[in-house]
Amino acid sequence: MAVASSLSKAGHDIIILNRDIRFGGLAEYGIFPSKLKLRGGLKKQYWELLQQKNVHYFGNVSIGNGKDLTVDDVRGLGASAVVFTIGAQGTKAIGVEGDSAQGVFHAKDVVYHYNRLPGFGDRPFEVGKHVCVIGAGDVMVDIAHWLVRYKKVERVTAIVRRGPVERKYNPKEIRSICANMDLEGIRSEFERIKERLATVGQNHDDVLKGFTDEFTKCEPPVSETKMGFRFLASPKRILVDGHNRVRALEMEDNRLDPKGEDTVAVGLKQYYEFPCDAVVFAVGDKVDETVGLPYKNGTFITNPNKTGNDPDDALFQAYDETSGKVMDGVFLAGWARKASEGLVGVAKRDGDWCAEVVERYLSTKNSGGDAKTVLDQLHSLLRTRQSRPVDVNGLRALEVAERSFAGKTDCIGEFKFTANQDMLACIEQRKSS
Numbered sequence: 001m002a003v004a005s006s007l008s009k010a011g012h013d014i015i016i017l018n019r020d021i022r023f024g025g026l027a028e029y030g031i032f033p034s035k036l037k038l039r040g041g042l043k044k045q046y047w048e049l050l051q052q053k054n055v056h057y058f059g060n061v062s063i064g065n066g067k068d069l070t071v072d073d074v075r076g077l078g079a080s081a082v083v084f085t086i087g088a089q090g091t092k093a094i095g096v097e098g099d100s101a102q103g104v105f106h107a108k109d110v111v112y113h114y115n116r117l118p119g120f121g122d123r124p125f126e127v128g129k130h131v132c133v134i135g136a137g138d139v140m141v142d143i144a145h146w147l148v149r150y151k152k153v154e155r156v157t158a159i160v161r162r163g164p165v166e167r168k169y170n171p172k173e174i175r176s177i178c179a180n181m182d183l184e185g186i187r188s189e190f191e192r193i194k195e196r197l198a199t200v201g202q203n204h205d206d207v208l209k210g211f212t213d214e215f216t217k218c219e220p221p222v223s224e225t226k227m228g229f230r231f232l233a234s235p236k237r238i239l240v241d242g243h244n245r246v247r248a249l250e251m252e253d254n255r256l257d258p259k260g261e262d263t264v265a266v267g268l269k270q271y272y273e274f275p276c277d278a279v280v281f282a283v284g285d286k287v288d289e290t291v292g293l294p295y296k297n298g299t300f301i302t303n304p305n306k307t308g309n310d311p312d313d314a315l316f317q318a319y320d321e322t323s324g325k326v327m328d329g330v331f332l333a334g335w336a337r338k339a340s341e342g343l344v345g346v347a348k349r350d351g352d353w354c355a356e357v358v359e360r361y362l363s364t365k366n367s368g369g370d371a372k373t374v375l376d377q378l379h380s381l382l383r384t385r386q387s388r389p390v391d392v393n394g395l396r397a398l399e400v401a402e403r404s405f406a407g408k409t410d411c412i413g414e415f416k417f418t419a420n421q422d423m424l425a426c427i428e429q430r431k432s433s
């Protein structure tokens with residue numbers, strides 16, 4: 001949306017192709033639903049963008065092999081440039097034995113579930129009484145938030161590879177769950193790792209104080225859930241019962257070693273069982289390698305050679321290692337360029353920056369693709385593929401329809417259709433009435 005916004009303001013015609021019917025990506029399906037101000041502000045900006053005459057929205061159009069359009073189809077439409085801002089849709093391989101057991105989830109499965117992304121919204125999430133969430137970032141806090149305030153499970157434990165000092169979440173985020181902190185449990189956990197903290201110069205008392213001082217302005221509790229932490233612990237195996245359901249995590253104890261200004265976790269080869277009923281991995285994402293863009297090690301490949309007039313250009317240019325060439329006119333931005341990097345503001349800045357690079361590229365081209373010809377070709381291709389794109393009028397119809405269901409909200413407090421078929425049927429019905 002940031003790329004589209006900048007380039008549309010510069011007078012270019014923009015075609016947005018989006019897998020989801022709704023716009024917004026993780027701003028719609030990732031950010032916690034109760035962050036009404038942030039989500040509302042973004043939504044307003046996105047609506048404003050989509051009202052522009054030179055912006056053409058095609059929701060429900062997926063790009064990739066075997067999808068509505070392939071990468072080559074898109075490149076073949078004749079647009080002057082193509083920017084892939086498709087986020088980081090892959091999940092990082094967990095790679096521990098037992099990770100296919102019932103009760104093992106990726107964070108995205110959970111956030112898509114509570115944000116009602118089609119395909120996820122109606123899935124049952126049976127997590128039992130005690131859920132371990134692996135990670136110490138904002139996504140861990142979001143998952144814990146849902147488990148504590150909406151699922152109201154008995155216990156949530158954040159499993160953290162390093163120590164409390166290395167936690168990555170924003171202290172403000174913890175307010176949603178700090179009323180449920182198991183303070184006694186946290187104190188004894190700090191006691192358990194006291195000596196290991198001391199070896200890297202971290203004073204137990206100071207660290208504990210800094211950690212618990214952040215538990216201020218806590219939202220009033222709505223459940224009896226106890227929230228705790230297990231530090232210096234790496235999950236090695238997921239242990240299952242006779243029905244292939246999670247019964248425990250096998251963990252390895254870690255110590256901390258100094259590494260420059262930072263620390264690293266080093267496994268101590270001491271293993272123990274940590275009973276739990278479900279495990280959620282909140283350890284970041286990678287891009288979707290099946291899309292058909294050059295890919296390596298969890299990311300799409302950008303130009304490693306600083307070429308062109310501006311050193312920034314290479315950072316956003318898609319690069320084909322096989323031919324050793326830049327993919328002419330193809331760019332990457334946001335989480336598609338740097339998976340799981342930063343909040344919405346960071347992704348927006350990346351989009352703005354990419355738009356500058358695209359502008360420079362366009363200024364070197366003598367003629368751009370005529371928007372009408374490109375759109376005609378796109379419509380005709382989507383027809384032959386029997387795709388059902390949703391335009392801005394369809395989105396409006398959907399919004400009106402969903403508002404009329406306002407009384408039927410879920411535990412999160414909003415109503416959203418959870419199946420594409422339902423959304424499409426509703427749009428058709430509204431259009432014809």
Ligand SMILES: Cc1cc2nc3c(=O)[nH]c(=O)nc-3n(C[C@H](O)[C@H](O)[C@H](O)COP(=O)(O)OP(=O)(O)OC[C@H]3O[C@@H](n4cnc5c(N)ncnc54)[C@H](O)[C@@H]3O)c2cc1C
Pocket residue numbers: 001017018019020023024025026027030031032035038061062063064085086087088089111139142291333334335336341342343344345346347
């Ligand atoms: C759980 C979670 C919580 C977060 N909470 C916050 C928060 O509270 N505050 C905050 O500022 N940031 C938050 N973030 C970060 C924020 O969501 C990201 O910074 C931002 O959404 C990244 O934007 P993006 O456009 O690069 O990718 P995305 O938001 O992932 O958008 C990708 C878009 O590409 C489309 N797409 C994907 N694949 C295809 C395909 N094959 N073909 C066509 N279209 C495709 C998707 O439909 C989507 O519209 C959170 C992230 C997560 C994961």
